[in-house]
Amino acid sequence: DTAVSQTPKYLVTQMGNDKSIKCEQNLGHDTMYWYKQDSKKFLKIMFSYNNKELIINETVPNRFSPKSPDKAHLNLHINSLELGDSAVYFCATAGWGTEAFFGQGTRLTVV
Amino acid sequence: QQQVKQSPQSLIVQKGGISIINCAYENTAFDYFPWYQQFPGKGPALLIAIRPDVSEKKEGRFTISFNKSAKQFSLHIMDSQPGDSATYFCAASMITSGSRLTFGEGTQLTVNP
Numbered sequence: 001d002t003a004v005s006q007t008p009k010y011l012v013t014q015m016g017n018d019k020s021i022k023c024e025q026n027l028g029h030d031t032m033y034w035y036k037q038d039s040k041k042f043l044k045i046m047f048s049y050n051n052k053e054l055i056i057n058e059t060v061p062n063r064f065s066p067k068s069p070d071k072a073h074l075n076l077h078i079n080s081l082e083l084g085d086s087a088v089y090f091c092a093t094a095g096w097g098t099e100a101f102f103g104q105g106t107r108l109t110v111v
Numbered sequence: 112q113q114q115v116k117q118s119p120q121s122l123i124v125q126k127g128g129i130s131i132i133n134c135a136y137e138n139t140a141f142d143y144f145p146w147y148q149q150f151p152g153k154g155p156a157l158l159i160a161i162r163p164d165v166s167e168k169k170e171g172r173f174t175i176s177f178n179k180s181a182k183q184f185s186l187h188i189m190d191s192q193p194g195d196s197a198t199y200f201c202a203a204s205m206i207t208s209g210s211r212l213t214f215g216e217g218t219q220l221t222v223n224p
Contacts, residue, residue: 004154031209041198043155043214056211090154094210097143102154 003027006091006103013081014111021076021106023091031055031096032074034066037088037105046089049074050096081110114138115203117215125223130188132218134201137182141203145212146175146186149198158199159186191222 004025013019025032033056034046048056052068063079074091088107094100117134124130136144145160161168161175161184168175174187188195201215 033211035212041149041217041219043200043212043217045211045213048209048211050209056208092154096209097204097206098210099145099157099160100210100212102147102156104152104154 002104003101004091004093004103006089006106008106009104010107010109012109012111015081015083017081018077018079019081019108020078021089021091021108023074023076023103025072025091025093025101027093027101028071029093029095029101030071031094032068033092033094033100034074034076035090035092035102037090039087043090047074047076078108081108083110086110113216114213115201115215117201117218119218120216121219121221123221123223124191126191126193128191128222130186130191130195130220130222132186132199132201132220133183134185134215135181135183136203138203138205138213139182140205140207141213142206143204143210144175144177144184145202145204146173147200147202147214149200149217155200188220191220193222193224196220196222 031050047066049068088105091103092100146158147155148158149155172189177184202212
């Protein structure tokens with residue numbers, strides 16, 4: 001069983017579209033994250049959820065909206081996609097102050 | 112403002128050599144310093160981590176050296192192997208923010224056979 005699974009793995013879409021990325025974890029952790037990895041491979045946190053509540057919201061355009069229906073799921077919805085949104089998005093999960101486990105990533109390409 | 116700075120950006124070593132990657136941090140509130148390894152098409156995976164109460168931690172061929180006064184830490188890979196070729200990220204976090212990670216810029220390591 002994959003500990004942190006994301007779908008889809010690849011996403012190609014046109015500018016202006018709305019898309020969602022789904023994440024599920026089976027580790028029983030309370031905290032889930034979304035990270036963005038840009039074309040230079042730099043990883044930066046976007047959001048953090050603890051027990052379905054948003055606790056960190058970095059400087060991210062409000063076109064990005066995370067949603068956590070339950071502790072095991074954290075989805076990322078992106079409205080009005082722009083070329084600059086092209087990146088790899090990683091979901092991660094961790095217990096408080098412990099190792100973070102990452103999903104395989106979703107490569108988003110906006111054309 | 113980049114709170115964790117990593118160097119070099121890329122590193123090429125011969126099989127059997129020692130790979131050394133360095134990181135420096137600014138925020139003295141950081142209290143957990145992991146290294147992540149990422150292969151192409153995969154997510155980062157924890158390699159080894161250290162807390163500031165120790166100056167060195169070794170796991171197999173991988174060693175973290177930590178210098179609290181200099182606010183620096185480094186990863187040493189002994190007897191580097193072609194299978195170690197990957198991107199390595201240092202990171203830092205603080206217990207008060209859970210496991211939220213601030214990453215360095217990454218180092219692309221290539222180990223030639």
